[in-house]
Amino acid sequence: MNHKKIKQLIAQKQKTITDRQFFASRALAAYFEDIAAAQTRRYGYRRRVKVSIVWKPKESGSARTDNGLIWINAGHPSVTMHKTRQARYEQVCGLFGHELGHVLYTDFLTSQTYHRFQESGKWYPEPPPLRSSRDRNAETEYFELLQSDPKCRKALGLISHDILNVLEDGYIEQRMITDYPGILGANLEIRRESTFEVLPTVTQMTEQEEDGGHIWLTVLQCILAYMKWGRIKYGETPLTDERIQSVFSLLGDLDTALTSQDFRDRCRIANIVLIRCWPYIKNFVDYCKDIADQAAEGGGEGDADNVLQQLLSTLAGSSAEGTGETEPVSGGTPSGTDGGSPTAGVRAATAQLAADTAKEEEESESDAATDGGEEKEYPVEETATAASAALEEEGLPMEGQSPPGACQPVAEQENGRIPLTDTSTLSAPEGGTMERDDDYKGTGYTGAASDIQRILEKIAEGSVCQELERQRTKELTELAQSISYGNIHEGVSMKVHRIAQVDDDLKEQYQEVSGDLLHISKQLQKSVLQQMHDSRRGGKQTGLLMGRRLDIHALSRNDGRVFYKNALPNEIPALSVGLLLDESGSMCSCDRATYARATAIILYDFCQALGIPIMVYGHSTGSGVDLYSYAEFDAIDRDDRYRMMDISARGSNRDGAALRYVAEQLSRRSEDVKLLMLVSDGQPADTDYYGTAAEEDLRGVKQEYQRKGILFVAAAIGSDKENIERIYGDSFLDISDLTKLPAKLAGIIKRFIRV
Structure with missing residues (x-):
């Protein structure tokens, strides 16, 4: 569709179209999809990035991506706080620019490797430098807490997720502003400035520590402010404050995270932040557990993970972490310390992790046999394979297959038809019965509305195109x-x-x-x-039928293509x-x-x-x-x-x-x-x-x-x-x-x- 024409039609009817109708329209989503396609395909990325824009004022999230879909909440308070449609569009476009930055530059594959290593009690891509006895004690306490309790392991995983996301947010926004100074970069800057205006000062965050906050949240907020805006809103807090000094001690590392194109460098910096800020982080984990225990005693939900997620979500200016299983769209060879590509590093590290895990499993199995044959735990892959085989043997559907009589998703394109075959006979089954199913509650197909919407959109698109x-x-x-x-x-x-x-x-x-x-x-x-x-x-072009210069290496050819010429590079x-x-x-x-x-x-x-x-x-x-x-x-x-x-x-x-x-x-x-x-x-x-x-x-x-x-x-x-x-x-x-x-x-x- 010609989106220029569509924008003209929208402009003519803007007095009757509400902001909710405008921002949640398929036309606007398609407009952003075309922008994403233009920027991703320049790097050879063939899969189209989808865009979904919703209007949900009560939902806390503003935007997120899984590298295949960019989801934007145009009804988020950070958007609707602006009064004009143009200002709201700039905010939505800024959110889109941020999420597109994740698609273009975030190495989701390496991120997965980083978190898998942490869950197994290992550093990725390498241990952080331990410069003092305090750092060494922090590492010891970190591994002790990591292995002491599954809840603690999960809490530390959420914290490391958040640290890495803060570092990545700063990096991808700087890249977007530098590489795309036009509509995307300009609106991302507008979004950043409006967010910085409502950012709490260090003084305000310190006051909140006594009323549901925590000193680690203040430190992390300062790190985010430096990564995204390059400055910290101190308020009335002196520079000698321990929170500010903690961030100052990390400035060199944060600059590396901000400028390096190698995602592994941000993994290294995240490890350093974990160690250098360990006293605050350890106290924060204990703080969350105490709140969860108090809530459980009072009859409420006592999940420390939920408490931790709620506290981390209060971070002003942060976004939901991007997810996915792919390398950056832009690719390229980053300036890593070992000179190799991130993909090679990820594969090598994953292979090493698998080898270490297999070795540990062999040792644990040996110990179990020595201890008198305790119950053996099979790897997940083997268990899944055995379960699939059992299901197949029983004639039941395996994972990813529909059971007999179940609904199948409707597709717009042709998925294949049964070819016509010459037949001479038909089978006549015997012993059939007629039964009544009073318990039938439908197939459970949930795509009916989206199927109708797709058809309605196609009809509407055809009508608009016909009129245009x-x-x-x-x-x-x-x-x-x-x-x-x-x-x-x-x-x-x-x-x-x-x-x-x-x-x-x-x-x-x-x-x-x-x-x-x-x-x-x-x-x-x-x-x-x-x-x-x-x-x-340009350069030397050989195998020509005519020319002024003979190619002595081609004189043996029988087709007469024995000439060559030197041509200067020429733009078509x-x-x-x-x-x-x-x-x-x-x-x-x-x-x-x-x-x-x-x-x-x-x-x-x-x-x-x-x-x-x-x-x-x-x-x-x-x-x-x-x-x-x-x-x-x-x-x-x-x-x-x-x-x-x-x-x-x-x-x-x-x-x-x-x-x-x-x-x-x-x-x-x-x-x-x-x-x-x-x-x-x-x-x-x-x-x-x-x-x-x-x-x-x-x-x-x-x-x-x-x-x-x-x-x-x-x-x-x-x-x-x-x-x-x-x-x-x-x-x-x-x-x-x-x-x-x-x-x-x-x-x-x-x-x-x-x-």
Whole structure:
């Protein structure tokens, strides 16, 4: 969809659309999805990142991501505290920029490894430096507490999660602001500044310590402030305060976490923070356990983990930790201490952890056997495999499979059909019974609403696109009427036709014929891509059929490709293409219209694959000049390729007016090279428009727009090349043999991209 048009429609109706409707609309989510796709695919990330925007004022979370979905709560108080829609949009866009930063830069795979190591009582990627007896005692107490109680282990895991998330938040926001200074970076800065304004001072946090707070939360808040904003709101607290001094002692390490592209460095810094701030952290864990015990005695929930999560969630300016199982989208080789990639480090560390775990299990099994055969615990993987085998043996569904009679998720695309098979007999089961199930409560399928919503969205999208297409046809007609066509076309009416909504018949026809044609397009793409690659790379090019320099290493070749040249690197100029098809009645003979349609499909697919803007028009005459728009430079929907199946032989042809219309549109493009291809039988024929006078008009149009930078290629079909050559000179192309079309089009395109 054309989101520029959608934004215009929203602007027209903004007086009647509430903020809740606007921010929770699918159109806005799709707009952000397109932004995410543009930024992730530049790094070769092929999976599309989804965006979900909700309006839930009572939910505490503002945004989160699992690296496949970005979830944003536009109804969060930090957004709705702003009064205007524009200000709220800036906040939502800032939240989106933050979460997209996690998708682009956070190494979720390494994060998982870090937490698995901690759960097993090991440091990752290496132990922190112990510079004093205090640090050594802190490490000893840390491991003792880690191994003393599962609840303590889980609490320390949550704390380390939060520390690592604080470090990562600062890093990814700095990267986003630096790498994307436009809409994303600017709105992220606006979001950061508004959050900093409501950030509590150290004085306020210290006062809260006596009323449900804790000194560790104050220290962690100061670390977050330094990582995200580079400054701490001291309030009236002196710099000699222990909280501030604790953060000051970590500034060098925090700077490393802020600038290093290696996620393992932030893991190292998180380990250092755990050790250096251990007295506060240990006291914080005990504090949470005491609160949980008091709540349990009073009849409330006594889970220390819930208490700890509630306390950590009060951290101002923090966000939910990103989750996922992948490396950063941007990739790259970070400046790690060992010079290796994070992925290699993760794999090596994971392998080492697995080996250590296996060794410990062997030792524990040996001890169990020595102690008289205590009950043996099997690894989770073996247990799961054995359980799956047992289920399969009993005929029950395994994990991930639906039981008999259960519902299956509905998909938009075709998942495969059973092929038709020749059969001669049918089985006749015996002993069947009829039973009544009074306990049936439904399949439990929860996707009905989303299925209907998907269909409704598709209907709404089609309706919007149809209306926009009709509006564009009107605009194109007005443009056609505003162009000065010269005295020879004075008084001739102009009308633009465009299919507003493509029906299924055209789509089915396209699928039937497109296979072989798209194969030709891919051959053309391969040839031109190599030309572009060689031009951008420069250097020595060998295997040439002609040249000034002989390649002595190639003299033994039999194909004559024994020359070479040294070429300087050259940036390929931007190219736009206009294709104009003659749809006069004479095109029905000798399959001329068929060849024209095939050429349009091949050239359109070729240009789309290489990112070359292309427009495709046909022309004929009825009561005036009829222009048929098949493809426009700025597509609203994705159906232009199907519209080209409507290319046909129609009435007469007034080539000069149609050629001027397309050339005028092409001349307004900003690309360096503008190529106009005309497919015609070379016989202009309309009322009072034929013969040598009409041909002279065509030569005049060509010369006029050549002076404006338009390059012409007139494609002739079979014997018509004599007419085309007479009118357009030597810029003609014979496309009667489609099998030779890729090589010929490649030659034309290569010639023009060297301009």
